[in-house]
Amino acid sequence: MAASFGVCRLHFRALGGLDKFCLGLEPQTQVRFTSTTSALKAQTEKKTAKAAKESRTFQAIQEERKEEAERSVLISCPPKINEKKFLDYLSKHGTINKHFFYNSYGANAVVEFSSRESIASLKESINIPAVEHEAAVPFKSRLLSLKWPGSQSSNHPMPKFKEQSPPSINEITQLLSERDSMDEQLQCLTETLQLTEENISLRFLVCSLLRDIAGAYFPECIIRPFGSSVNSFGKLGCDVDMILDLDGIYATSQKKGSGLSLEYQVKRGASERAVTQSILSVIGKCVDQFGPGCVGVQSILQARCPLVRFAHQPSGFQCDLTANNRVAMKSSELLFLYGKLDPRVRHLVFSVRCWARAHSITSSIPGAWITNFSLTVMVVFFLQQRNPPILPTLDRLKELAGPSDKCVIEGNDCTIVSDLSKITLQQNTDTLEKLLQEFFEFYGNFPFNKASINIRKGKEQTKPETTALYIQNPFETTLNISKNVNATQLERFVALCRESAWLLQQKEILKQSSDSPWGFAALLLPSVTSGAGVKSRRKRKLEPASSRIKNLLDSLKIKGGETVAKKGSANARR
Ligand code: GTP
Ligand code: MG
Numbered sequence: 001m002a003a004s005f006g007v008c009r010l011h012f013r014a015l016g017g018l019d020k021f022c023l024g025l026e027p028q029t030q031v032r033f034t035s036t037t038s039a040l041k042a043q044t045e046k047k048t049a050k051a052a053k054e055s056r057t058f059q060a061i062q063e064e065r066k067e068e069a070e071r072s073v074l075i076s077c078p079p080k081i082n083e084k085k086f087l088d089y090l091s092k093h094g095t096i097n098k099h100f101f102y103n104s105y106g107a108n109a110v111v112e113f114s115s116r117e118s119i120a121s122l123k124e125s126i127n128i129p130a131v132e133h134e135a136a137v138p139f140k141s142r143l144l145s146l147k148w149p150g151s152q153s154s155n156h157p158m159p160k161f162k163e164q165s166p167p168s169i170n171e172i173t174q175l176l177s178e179r180d181s182m183d184e185q186l187q188c189l190t191e192t193l194q195l196t197e198e199n200i201s202l203r204f205l206v207c208s209l210l211r212d213i214a215g216a217y218f219p220e221c222i223i224r225p226f227g228s229s230v231n232s233f234g235k236l237g238c239d240v241d242m243i244l245d246l247d248g249i250y251a252t253s254q255k256k257g258s259g260l261s262l263e264y265q266v267k268r269g270a271s272e273r274a275v276t277q278s279i280l281s282v283i284g285k286c287v288d289q290f291g292p293g294c295v296g297v298q299s300i301l302q303a304r305c306p307l308v309r310f311a312h313q314p315s316g317f318q319c320d321l322t323a324n325n326r327v328a329m330k331s332s333e334l335l336f337l338y339g340k341l342d343p344r345v346r347h348l349v350f351s352v353r354c355w356a357r358a359h360s361i362t363s364s365i366p367g368a369w370i371t372n373f374s375l376t377v378m379v380v381f382f383l384q385q386r387n388p389p390i391l392p393t394l395d396r397l398k399e400l401a402g403p404s405d406k407c408v409i410e411g412n413d414c415t416i417v418s419d420l421s422k423i424t425l426q427q428n429t430d431t432l433e434k435l436l437q438e439f440f441e442f443y444g445n446f447p448f449n450k451a452s453i454n455i456r457k458g459k460e461q462t463k464p465e466t467t468a469l470y471i472q473n474p475f476e477t478t479l480n481i482s483k484n485v486n487a488t489q490l491e492r493f494v495a496l497c498r499e500s501a502w503l504l505q506q507k508e509i510l511k512q513s514s515d516s517p518w519g520f521a522a523l524l525l526p527s528v529t530s531g532a533g534v535k536s537r538r539k540r541k542l543e544p545a546s547s548r549i550k551n552l553l554d555s556l557k558i559k560g561g562e563t564v565a566k567k568g569s570a571n572a573r574r
Helices: 002-022 027-054 058-070 083-091 116-124 169-177 182-193 197-214 272-290 326-341 343-358 372-384 394-399 432-444 487-505 539-555 566-572
Strands: 072-077 096-103 107-113 143-145 222-226 240-245 294-300 307-312 317-323
Touching (some): 058 072, 058 222, 058 326, 072 197, 096 197, 107 116, 107 197, 182 343, 197 240, 240 272, 240 326, 272 307, 326 343, 326 372, 326 394, 372 432, 432 487
Parallel strands (some): 072 143, 240 317
Antiparallel strands (some): 096 107, 294 307, 307 317
16 A cells, blocks of 8 residues: 555656656657656546545445445346436436446346435436235335336347356356466455445445435434445355444534533433344334335344344345444454455455355354354454564554544444554565465464464463353454354364365365366365265365375364364464
8 A cells, every 4th residue: 555655656756857857848849748748647647546545444435335325226127128218318317427237136227326416306206106906105215116118129239237146166166277376266266256346336225225214213324334245355145234323313413511401302221232122123124014125024133233134135135234333343444454454365365265165164044153254353363473474463553543543332442543554564475375275274273272363462362261262352352253153163164274284285286277176276175074075076186185184184083172183283383
């Protein structure tokens, strides 16, 4: 980041010199130089704009996307439409900034206007449909249906539909096997799985549509996405975690000192949790009964963090709405910041998450599994352990924070620096291949039985309790984010780490081959440790290697609940 600013400053200096130099030249030469100058200027402006965009804080990005979503509508369309005619029709209400088409239970379009007035004008012109044999809930949302009279335009090209789902494991394996190196494979994996711009816009739009429902009760509320939708580690198809943010309601505008003051009369609940449960319960009912496209609504109010879960059909997203969950938003900002500091962070997180999913280490169903959030924190911790470290500790991010970064949530100090240019990174040139290999070695030999993972200190700490896996919650430091993980799941993780580390040490796995998966793609094949997969792993070439792995793993067999071979831990780390 700092480097790109440096480059921009250099460009400006060079341009200044060029302008002065041009003044003393012949007119013809000047024209040539002027056009070169303007081309250079345009190039510099583009780079400056890109650098400015890149250096925006997490909050600034969220704010911008939220605002774009408020100027957008989601329209279900017939599959074959004349795109130009469609846009001309909508443009009567104002300038269209962006639009895209995608498929989810039929064709849909997201249209972003340049001003909110266009939405008001559009809504004025739309009717509530007359439905036969049923009755319609007269709720005017920004989820619309396009009626296209007569035959649909068959001689016009169909609009391009943007993909919103991830490729299958087989497709990924195929794609990766075509790359030239493992580093290229890991970069390609991130590019293939990461959320697209359009998918992120759609996530913000769904939050904004939901806000329109909650806004009927709490006009100042905001519904914000958090978790992998915004922390830069989201994979196409991941859920949308949402927070109902009521902070704007609590903000007071009354000036003190006039003597008199008024207060709202309010209903009181037994605790903050009880109030959150009651608000979510009502909003859950509204989403269920009035929210177009929202199906399968479940209110899970007794959970540690009460939530309303539902599927939003027009976007195809599974949504979890929570309230009063500001720490989780701060965790998303922290992960976003770590992801921005070095491109290897995201590549490693995407690879580890994909590897874990392929081997059912993680699951979409809640249970005793390791979660994606825990895995990401484990990658961050590993990168803090490198020599020199690739990532700074959370304490260091707190030290670098300015006065405006100060943030205390429910007594927890959640302060972190927001200006990335204040962070100086050390020079570390490890390749992705090396990092992935050593990630597996590191956790294949980590003393989980006695140590906890602590990204605040960037050091292992003595485990304060006897749970199988202890990963300190970055902000609520007395909590363990992996309390749910049982010994069996941890043992599976450790065994798979060892197997993958071992596989990556075998030269044959790194040999490029067009007819069988190699490198990272080979790590996604069924594992020998899962039993069922022994026969299916690279049938011809790796069958002997599979038996060796099995023997090796048998010799390392975990005994008496001790998940780690302690002897190896010192050697294997770094
Ligand atoms: P996906 O699996 O892609 O959805 O990843 P995710 O990061 O969105 O995880 P998930 O949907 O499970 O949780 C959403 C967010 O809630 C995470 O990113 C964290 O910020 C937060 N979170 C999840 N689990 C915990 C936990 O155990 N403790 C705390 N404090 N926060 C959690
Ligand atoms: Mg999530």
